[in-house]
Amino acid sequence: MDDNGGAFIVPVDVRIDRRGGKMSEQTSLRAPRLWNWHRIALFLPAMGLIGFFLIIPIGVIAIYSFLVPGVYGGVVWEFTTNAYRQFLFEQDLFTDEWAFNGAYLNIYGRSIGQAAVATIACLLVGFPTAYFIATRPPENRTIWLFLVTIPYWVNLLIRTLAVLFLLRDQGPINSFLMDWGVIEKPIRLAYTNFAIGFGLVYSYLPFMVLPIYASLERFDFSLMEAGYDLYAGRWTILRKVVLPVVAPGVVAGSLLVFIPSLGSFIAPDILGGGRNLMIGNLIALQFQGSRNWPFGSAAAMILLTLVLLALFFFARRQQGGLASSHG
Amino acid sequence: MSGRESSSQKSLRRYPGFRAVALMCLFLLYVPILVVAIYSFNDIRSITTWGGFSLKWYAKAFSNPQIQSATWNSLVIAVSAATIATCVATAAAMGMTRGRRFRGQGGVFAVISIPLMIPEIVTAVASLAFFLAIGFTLGLHTILIAHTVFCIPFAYLPIAARMQGIEKAFDEAAKDLYAGRWRAFRYVLLPMMTPAIISGYMLAFIISLDDFIITSLVAGPGSTTLPLAIYGLVRVGFSPEINAISTLLLLVSMIFVSASYLVSRIGRSN
Amino acid sequence: MSEGENEIAVHIGDVVKVYGSGDSAHTALHGINLDIRHNEFFTLLGPSGCGKTTLLRMIAGFESVTEGEISLYGQNLATSPPNRRPVNTVFQQYALFPHMTVAKNVAFGLKMKGHGEAETRARVDEMLRLVQLDRFAERRPSQLSGGQQQRVALARALAPSPKLLLLDEPLSALDLKLRQAMRLELKQIQRDAGITFIFVTHDQEEALTMSDRIAVMSEGALQQVGDSRDIYEAPVNRFVADFIGETNLPEVVIERYEGDHAVCRLGDGSELHCSVSEGAAAAGERGHLSIRPERLSFTAAGEEGSIRCVIDRTIYVGTDTQYAVHLGDGSELVVRVQNEAGEELPWSAGDEVGLRLATGAARLLSD
Ligand SMILES: Nc1ncnc2c1ncn2[C@@H]1O[C@H](COP(=O)(O)OP(=O)(O)O)[C@@H](O)[C@H]1O
Ligand SMILES: [Mg+2]
Numbered sequence: 001m002d003d004n005g006g007a008f009i010v011p012v013d014v015r016i017d018r019r020g021g022k023m024s025e026q027t028s029l030r031a032p033r034l035w036n037w038h039r040i041a042l043f044l045p046a047m048g049l050i051g052f053f054l055i056i057p058i059g060v061i062a063i064y065s066f067l068v069p070g071v072y073g074g075v076v077w078e079f080t081t082n083a084y085r086q087f088l089f090e091q092d093l094f095t096d097e098w099a100f101n102g103a104y105l106n107i108y109g110r111s112i113g114q115a116a117v118a119t120i121a122c123l124l125v126g127f128p129t130a131y132f133i134a135t136r137p138p139e140n141r142t143i144w145l146f147l148v149t150i151p152y153w154v155n156l157l158i159r160t161l162a163v164l165f166l167l168r169d170q171g172p173i174n175s176f177l178m179d180w181g182v183i184e185k186p187i188r189l190a191y192t193n194f195a196i197g198f199g200l201v202y203s204y205l206p207f208m209v210l211p212i213y214a215s216l217e218r219f220d221f222s223l224m225e226a227g228y229d230l231y232a233g234r235w236t237i238l239r240k241v242v243l244p245v246v247a248p249g250v251v252a253g254s255l256l257v258f259i260p261s262l263g264s265f266i267a268p269d270i271l272g273g274g275r276n277l278m279i280g281n282l283i284a285l286q287f288q289g290s291r292n293w294p295f296g297s298a299a300a301m302i303l304l305t306l307v308l309l310a311l312f313f314f315a316r317r318q319q320g321g322l323a324s325s326h327g
Numbered sequence: 328m329s330g331r332e333s334s335s336q337k338s339l340r341r342y343p344g345f346r347a348v349a350l351m352c353l354f355l356l357y358v359p360i361l362v363v364a365i366y367s368f369n370d371i372r373s374i375t376t377w378g379g380f381s382l383k384w385y386a387k388a389f390s391n392p393q394i395q396s397a398t399w400n401s402l403v404i405a406v407s408a409a410t411i412a413t414c415v416a417t418a419a420a421m422g423m424t425r426g427r428r429f430r431g432q433g434g435v436f437a438v439i440s441i442p443l444m445i446p447e448i449v450t451a452v453a454s455l456a457f458f459l460a461i462g463f464t465l466g467l468h469t470i471l472i473a474h475t476v477f478c479i480p481f482a483y484l485p486i487a488a489r490m491q492g493i494e495k496a497f498d499e500a501a502k503d504l505y506a507g508r509w510r511a512f513r514y515v516l517l518p519m520m521t522p523a524i525i526s527g528y529m530l531a532f533i534i535s536l537d538d539f540i541i542t543s544l545v546a547g548p549g550s551t552t553l554p555l556a557i558y559g560l561v562r563v564g565f566s567p568e569i570n571a572i573s574t575l576l577l578l579v580s581m582i583f584v585s586a587s588y589l590v591s592r593i594g595r596s597n
Numbered sequence: 598m599s600e601g602e603n604e605i606a607v608h609i610g611d612v613v614k615v616y617g618s619g620d621s622a623h624t625a626l627h628g629i630n631l632d633i634r635h636n637e638f639f640t641l642l643g644p645s646g647c648g649k650t651t652l653l654r655m656i657a658g659f660e661s662v663t664e665g666e667i668s669l670y671g672q673n674l675a676t677s678p679p680n681r682r683p684v685n686t687v688f689q690q691y692a693l694f695p696h697m698t699v700a701k702n703v704a705f706g707l708k709m710k711g712h713g714e715a716e717t718r719a720r721v722d723e724m725l726r727l728v729q730l731d732r733f734a735e736r737r738p739s740q741l742s743g744g745q746q747q748r749v750a751l752a753r754a755l756a757p758s759p760k761l762l763l764l765d766e767p768l769s770a771l772d773l774k775l776r777q778a779m780r781l782e783l784k785q786i787q788r789d790a791g792i793t794f795i796f797v798t799h800d801q802e803e804a805l806t807m808s809d810r811i812a813v814m815s816e817g818a819l820q821q822v823g824d825s826r827d828i829y830e831a832p833v834n835r836f837v838a839d840f841i842g843e844t845n846l847p848e849v850v851i852e853r854y855e856g857d858h859a860v861c862r863l864g865d866g867s868e869l870h871c872s873v874s875e876g877a878a879a880a881g882e883r884g885h886l887s888i889r890p891e892r893l894s895f896t897a898a899g900e901e902g903s904i905r906c907v908i909d910r911t912i913y914v915g916t917d918t919q920y921a922v923h924l925g926d927g928s929e930l931v932v933r934v935q936n937e938a939g940e941e942l943p944w945s946a947g948d949e950v951g952l953r954l955a956t957g958a959a960r961l962l963s964d
Contacts, residue, residue: 036426038508039421039422039429042418042421042422042423043435045418045419046415046416046418046419046439046479046483047419047435047438047439049415049475049476050438050439050441050442050476050479051438053457053472053473053476054442054445054450054453054454054476055438055441056457057450057454057456058445060457060460061449061452061453061456061457064456074459125351128342128344128345128348128349129348129349129352131342131345132345132346132348135340144349146588147353147356148352148353148356150585151356151360153537153583153584154537154577154581155536155537155539155554155573155577156537156539157537157557157558158360158363158554158557158573158576158577159359161363161561161569162359162360162363162573163359165359165362165363165366165570166358166362168565172362201355202355202359205352205355205356206356209352221340224340234342259444259446260446263446263447263449264448265447265448265540266539266540270561279448280446280448280540283448283449283452284451284540284543286452287455287456287544288544293456296452297452297456300448300449300452300453303448303449304446304449307444307446311444494690494692496688496689496692497694499657499659499688499692500688500692500694501694501709502658502659502678502679502680503657503679503680503684503685503754504685504705504706504753504754505680505681505706505757506680506705506709507680511680515694518694518696519695
């Protein structure tokens with residue numbers, strides 16, 4: 001995700017070429033081992049900070065997920081897989097027997113569903129937008145991209161609050177509709193799954209547009225003329241010529257929307273009104289309110305695994321794509 | 328895509344409705360924040376009617392002591408986190424892009440971008456568990472550490488991108504002209520990098536200023552930042568004051584991002 | 598210490614360069630031996646990829662020396678990093694610091710060497726006058742044309758008065774007209790500054806017009822070292838003869854040696870007297886001659902001492918006319934005859950004519 005992922009966090013057209021920009025002509029396939037301490041010393045602080053304050057902490061919760069919860073939060077150092085079992089089963093307080101309980105599975109299922117819907121919605125809006133931008137004259141593209149990127153940098157909390165503000169019973173949408181007599185009384189928009197989905201789309205839409213744009217930018221539009229030349233129709237060409245070429249961008253964009261949506265906390269928290277929990281809320285809750293750290297850790301590890309699996313398949317796909325384009 | 332193509336050729340590339348979707352996309356992106364911004368100037372509490380222009384919610388927000396202290400905390404943390412993250416990221420970018428490629432370079436890059444790839448909520452709870460495990464009390468310093476780590480890739484990417492674009496020859500030219508390793512960096516590479524470093528710094532600053540999820544978990548009592556304060560106010564009830572603070576924060580972000588973007592463009596055109 | 602005319606400025610002894618290691622090892626230079634004299638305009642000439650840049654970068658200190666020795670005025674450079682060598686480089690793309698003005702660029706080396714403010718300023722002015730850019734001192738490099746940037750790079754490299762100036766294809770980024778003008782200018786500046794230049798190029802015309810001496814390289818090895826005339830007139834082997842200028846390389850049988858000459862037989866049986874380059878094959882064996890097309894001329898067929906041939910094609914190229922001919926055995930040669938004003942071409946395709954060689958035109962080469 002680095003190549004395209006780079007695009008959204010850097011303003012508009014500073015895109016990262018991970019292959020190192022111009023590769024020097026002599027670069028051999030197997031890079032030499034690094035024995036230069038000056039260079040190691042340079043990236044050691046960054047590696048050290050991330051390693052100590054992020055990688056080790058993840059190791060810590062990985063361990064916590066196999067421990068017994070302490071009474072007032074924290075953990076008791078005793079090995080158990082109960083935290084993971086709890087996802088599917090519930091232990092009877094008196095008989096100690098495990099019985100199936102789909103509540104947590106349900107939350108994961110709903111989160112995945114919610115994220116998938118948001119991703120599809122982003123794709124439906126994002127693809128035409130990216131396509132439209134890519135067919136603008138070059139001077140205009142930058143400004144379009146800039147406009148699309150800017151909202152990403154606005155505080156996520158504030159953006160989500162803005163959506164809530166808009167969707168509330170007394171919010172501008174409802175009052176507008178009532179003023180015009182379209183509806184009698186406010187329709188319930190806020191605190192619904194729809195609101196969460198809307199919030200997610202609103203939050204991550206730029207992530208869809210930018211990578212698709214990046215792959216369209218490299219697209220040779222004369223291929224389309226070749227298509228017309230062969231009597232293909234407009235929409236056939238879109239499907240058969242354009243889509244395959246920009247597929248990597250579409251996949252990248254979908255991941256960039258899907259992953260943060262899956263682990264989102266703010267949108268369900270604010271727009272779901274605390275009733276439509278998603279994975280993120282479930283995890284946070286274990287560390288705040290209900291204080292079951294092992295269970296929260298296990299939930300986090302499961303989320304992490306889902307995300308890494310998604311990234312892994314994406315990376316595999318990218319590589320496969322590269323290989324076939326060489327072949 | 329030369330300018331000489333006939334308009335019929337160009338129109339073949341157009342799809343009916345795509346323009347409409349693109350415009351709708353922009354509309355979608357901007358309407359909510361614009362509505363918030365507009366209502367922050369509404370003289371009356373109502374959000375349905377316009378009671379005239381007023382800055383009173385801003386005045387109210389500014390005089391709120393909780394918001395004052397949260398703003399101060401946010402600024403201190405954002406400045407410190409962005410400074411550390413930018414220094415560390417600049418050094419890392421030097422190590423990664425100057426000189427030959429080496430085995431394991433992809434691994435180093437992966438580690439640096441880990442904060443971007445891991446869901447924020449996971450980072451948040453992992454940091455919390457870790458801080459408590461090693462006996463830290465939660466407070467501004469834990470927020471600072473978590474923000475610094477989280478900001479590193481945001482500062483790193485624009486800096487490394489720019490650094491990759493600077494030919495090795497500049498470094499060699501400096502050394503050829505009797506500058507040692509340090510002076511070659513100080514007088515040649517660093518000035519050439521400055522726009523990108525500023526740009527990376529500003530991005531890191533905004534990321535820290537805006538962060539809510541990680542902060543909400545690793546913040547101790549009394550170490551409230553602006554997003555936390557806003558969240559606290561929302562819990563109590565929607566007040567136009569929130570619109571005012573939001574609008575300000577929104578403005579800060581936009582100014583910083585635009586500036587960062589412009590600076591990095593100046594850097595490249597130079 | 599007097600640095601006399603023939604003092605050795607740079608000594609390159611058995612220098613080998615191997616890039617990489619293990620499977621990916623690649624030997625870029627195979628034992629180069631070279632002595633460059635004080636105040637010489639010395640050119641490394643060879644096709645791209647032959648190792649010119651590598652050698653230059655080793656002298657500058659940017660590449661390590663795998664084997665062998667490089668010394669500057671008797672001092673071994675092995676342990677000095679680039680910033681300690683009294684050697685400056687004009688980079689191929691100039692590498693002018695974009696954030697500094699022209700004057701600051703030129704002053705950079707002096708500042709780093711610790712020269713004082715006033716001294717630096719005087720030297721910068723002097724250098725900018727030398728390259729005729731004194732009016733542009735306060736501009737940024739990006740505000741200059743390619744030729745001007747090139748001169749700034751030159752001034753910057755000359756300012757700290759290096760003992761040796763290295764130039765890696767400095768003219769290749771310029772267009773043809775400018776390149777030709779800069780050749781003369783560069784040569785003039787070298788004379789005025791009194792500094793040894795090592796100039797790298799793949800352009801033989803550039804090398805021939807500017808250099809005191811030229812080293813022709815191919816595939817990491819020296820082929821020939823000599824002045825322009827030597828290189829052109831007396832190439833030592835097929836590579837040099839072929840690479841420099843245009844030439845015919847007919848295969849011959851070496852009949853016998855007569856003093857410092859050889860008698861060789863062409864494919865059609867005619868015998869030629871030719872000068873001999875070192876390492877040529879022994880009598881009785883086969884070898885190659887180099888005969889420059891402009892050293893051939895036509896006479897009437899059958900004339901005493903001429904070789905019978907038939908003209909296949911004529912190509913008018915302005916200053917002269919090129920004739921493609923074939924000899925009795927079918928072997929082909931190219932002949933160039935200078936055009937006289939207003940005259941019709943005296944020979945045309947299909948004519949049978951006699952071919953005459955100027956004295957010393959044929960040279961027997963080593964392979
Ligand atoms: N850093 C390097 N690593 C590996 N091989 C190199 C490197 N630099 C040059 N080479 C190889 O060494 C040979 C000579 O290169 P170079 O000196 O650049 O030639 P020239 O300047 O004559 O064109 C080439 O085959 C090139 O591929
Ligand atoms: Mg070269």
